Amino acid sequence: MNRRDFSALTALGLAGIAGPVAAQSASLALRVGTNAADDVTPLLWAKAGGLFGKAGLDVDIEKLTSGSAVTSAVIGGSLDVGRSSILPLISARSHGVAVMLVAPAELTVGEDPSGGLIVLKDSPINTGKDLNGQTLASPSLKDYFEISTRAWIDANGGDSTTTKFVELPIASDLAALLAGRIAAVGLPNPFLANALATGKVRVLGRPNTAIANRFLVTGYFALEDYIAQHRDALAKFARSLHDATVYTGAHKAETIAVVAPFWGVDPAILANMPRATEALTLDPKDVQPMIDVAARYGLIDKPFKAETMIATFPR
Secondary structure, three states, X not given: OOHHHHHHHHHOOOHHHHOOOOOOOOOEEEEEXXXXXXXXXXXXXXXXXXXXXXXXXXXXXEEOOOHHHHHHHHHHOOOOEEEEEHHHHHXXXXXXXXXXXXXXXXXXXXXXXXXXXXEEOOOOOOOOHHHOOOEEEEOOOOXXXXXXXXXXXXXOOOOHHHOEEEEOOHHHHHHHHHOOOOOEEEEEOXXXXXXXXXXXXXXXXXXXXXXXXEEEOEEEEEEHHHHHHOHHHHHHHHHHHHHHHHHHHHOHHHHHHHHHHHHOOOXXXXXXXXXXXXXXXXXXXXXXXXXXXXXXXXXXXXXXXXXXXXXXXXX
């Protein structure tokens, strides 16, 4: 899609991200759930730009509060496909729930600036040890934000078993931090950029580095039975996401008009923030570190091979 096509799209208000851009004859309706985070950009772009429609898919996008809520919705049958941190999927898989990854989303590499653990600007907290005994927040308990923060605390002189995590929607975290109800919180962009723009907080650390130098944070998934019945449609979904990821990775500025309304964030903030890195393939080596950290922190009894939770489709 060229710039002129995209300008015409934005002129329509992109009303919807939740509705078709133009009349399409869809062979299958897909109900896709996600929370608001930077790595949802290719999904929104593929919807708004008509990539899904061209593939014969009518994709309806539903925004939920957390990856765990998305996982529950897919397992419960109210969604067909979900985008989530892969930690809830790993936990579900280890407990006999037949969830499988169908497409990748965010890939974190090294000191990824698109996420961080923040504290108040004048907070005396400077190390993991300083967080001992403190209360922190996470969108869902035992999710990626809690586990990665615990790993960072333990890797930086602290003892995460002494900390307490409370469940808060990401959109409420900054207010809770400013009010003193929590001592620190891990945030992804655009919420991290939004918080830093206030000038009232600072980055304490990058929790992802305590898991591995490179790993897949989030991905799209479905139940095995659904995959078996809709392999062709999910293959088209994955290919459309791949094509959208290639394009948006090279045209970050053009995505702002699409994603800002979905996130509810000032476009000016998005224009200057570091954007998430999106994976183009589902590589077991990128999934395994999350399985290993899930075992380390008791989410699952023992590690398993990442290949067992990755669906494959014909190209």
